[in-house]
Amino acid sequence: MNRPPVLDFVVVGGGIVGLATAHELLQQVPGASVALVEKEDRLAAHQSGHNSGVIHAGVYYEPGSLKARLSHAGLQQTLAFCQKNAVVHQQCGKLILAVTPAEVAPLEVLHARALANGAAVRWLVGPEIQALEPNVVGVAGLLVAATGIVDYVGMCHALARQITLAGGEIKLNTPVQALREGPAHVALDTPQGTLHARQVIVCGGLQADRLLRASGITPDFAIVPFRGDYFRLPATHNQIVKHLIYPVPDPRLPFLGIHLTRLFDGGVSVGPSAMLALSREDYRQHAFDWRDAWAAARYAGTWRLLARYPGAGLRELGCALSQRRYLRAVQRYCPSLTQADLLPCVPGIRAQAVSPSGHLIHDFLLKQTTRMLHVCNAPSPAATAALPIAAEIVTRLLGAQHTPSARAASPLNSSK
Ligand SMILES: Cc1cc2nc3c(=O)[nH]c(=O)nc-3n(C[C@H](O)[C@H](O)[C@H](O)COP(=O)(O)OP(=O)(O)OC[C@H]3O[C@@H](n4cnc5c(N)ncnc54)[C@H](O)[C@@H]3O)c2cc1C
Incomplete structure (x- = not known):
């Protein structure tokens, strides 16, 4: 034989x-x-085919973690690979905005973290933000020039x-x-x-x-899936921002908040949200898969996670149910956008490992x-x-x- x-x-x-x-x-x-x-x-x-298409520069991650070390190396290696293999990419830079004085302290924490991770960043104050990006508002900002976009x-x-x-x-x-x-x-x-x-x-x-x-x-x-809904701005808004624009994220969560992302095709996307998904791999609106929903429902870690972050859960549910709430999250830093600017776009679903005690594994x-x-x-x-x-x-x-x-x-x- x-x-x-x-x-x-x-x-x-x-x-x-x-x-x-x-x-x-x-x-x-x-x-x-x-x-x-x-x-x-x-x-x-x-x-890999349903994400924001951002090449991150290693700002957010716990110094010394695998994420911090490998994303720092990943930026340079991704750029080099894309140059060598003619993959569309662009280093357009990113701006993380503190919209209210209360967000300045968490932005300072991110600043320190970025420096500890070896990411080059520049602190900006209100007028500098206005000069750089006239269509967004913020009392302080962190400019990360190395961040890029790519066709993953x-x-x-x-x-x-x-x-x-x-x-x-x-x-x-x-x-x-x-x-x-x-x-x-x-x-x-x-x-x-x-x-x-x-x-x-x-x-x-x-x-x-x-x-x-x-x-x-x-x-x-267990893998708990988090759906990220996106919108796309009309082509008339392709120049609304020059950089990627991010809010200050909730430091307890691995999600970066609803952001404006320049796309490699010239457009601009808005998103993603981060809502518990009832299907791991179905991208249709209101998708439901019995096996996936049951796996999430019978896992104690899911319920402990929801109990740990009730505010964040309700905020995300609000954005999932109401386009107006979603819009308000973006209008905080880009006030000229209107509901008519949010055009449908394909969502993504994140795989997030959660421990039985309900901790997100970062x-x-x-x-x-x-x-x-x-x-x-x-x-x-x-x-x-x-x-x-x-x-x-x-x-x-x-x-x-x-x-x-x-x-x-x-x-x-x-x-x-
Ligand atoms: C909404 C969203 C936004 C994001 N934004 C960014 C970003 O801007 N920048 C960034 O760096 N990262 C981002 N990410 C994260 C990034 O996309 C993922 O970390 C990365 O794509 C993970 O790649 P992967 O190969 O592990 O998983 P995947 O791309 O999910 O690939 C896993 C593959 O395994 C296959 N598979 C599963 N089971 C089997 C089986 N039994 N037999 C054979 N094949 C199987 C699946 O079909 C799938 O193709 C984002 C993710 C999401 C969802």
Whole structure:
């Protein structure tokens, strides 16, 4: 009987993190057999193709965290990759605005954080803001000149081209149903048959907890989906701002607030909101999926999270139910916008890992066994940081391969 071939690496998930990982593997281990499997009929079908398209500069994140370190590196690496591979991008800069005196102190905290993270920022006062951006208002602002915008779907396709050129294989329409780790390899069951690989990297985004469970591992978190509704301004407003305009965010939450984003096609978007979603991967208005809704409802962490942030929850619910409330959130810093300016736009759904105690897991989270590495939490700015996240994954994997005894098979080695 013919034995099935055992690949060196299989990557699960054709979002930007999975693609960057397959790309990095082929760079670090030339000649390795690498396959990337994606359940949808296209790449970047979920978060990587439904986001704000911002290359972040590492302002917000806890100094010393993986997020801070990898987003700082990600900015430069993303720009370099896009230049080399002709992916549309632009370094237009961003302005974070304190609209009221009460928001100045939290903006000062962000200022200190940005400096600690090595991000170049400039403090602006009211008249300087007016001179720079006549259509927005604020009593103080933080200018982050390095922030940019990019076509992340274009970047995913550029990564895919590089993977194929280097000998890797991309299999679309291939959902992974179960992963079985043995002493010599991992077996991945798909409707098209079973794949075998010496090492498996799972980058499943909104399905991260389910893929952990499908590997026989009980997750110590759950993915709670947060829907982000966007609007697009009419083309007559394409020049309304020169920079990306952000409010001061609630520091307890990983969401950055409804912002004005310049798009790489010349337009301007407004959003996203951050409302608990009842479907993980359905972008229609009022989308509802029984399995996803039930998973969120029976998870104690969801209810503890809602109890922890009742104000934020109600604010987001207000924005979800009332376009007027949504508009008011933007009018605080861009008063000339009207309801007629909010044109429909495709939403995004964030994968956010939440602990059983209802804490949002802010940092990137990777969990590793002898032959598998699961990316459990890769929220924003994981698109910015995808290339350094991939380098981090490959370093951990190759370390594991070379010193197998250093890693216990199970329970999982987990680290941020
Ligand atoms: C509204 C919104 C705005 C954002 N804005 C920004 C931003 O401006 N800048 C930034 O840096 N980041 C931003 N982010 C975050 C960023 O988009 C994500 O962190 C990043 O795209 C995560 O990439 P990923 O590859 O981990 O996940 P995904 O892109 O979701 O990819 C996961 C893939 O795994 C596949 N998959 C799942 N289960 C299986 C299975 N069983 N078998 C095979 N395949 C499977 C899915 O189909 C999917 O294609 C934003 C996110 C959202 C939602």
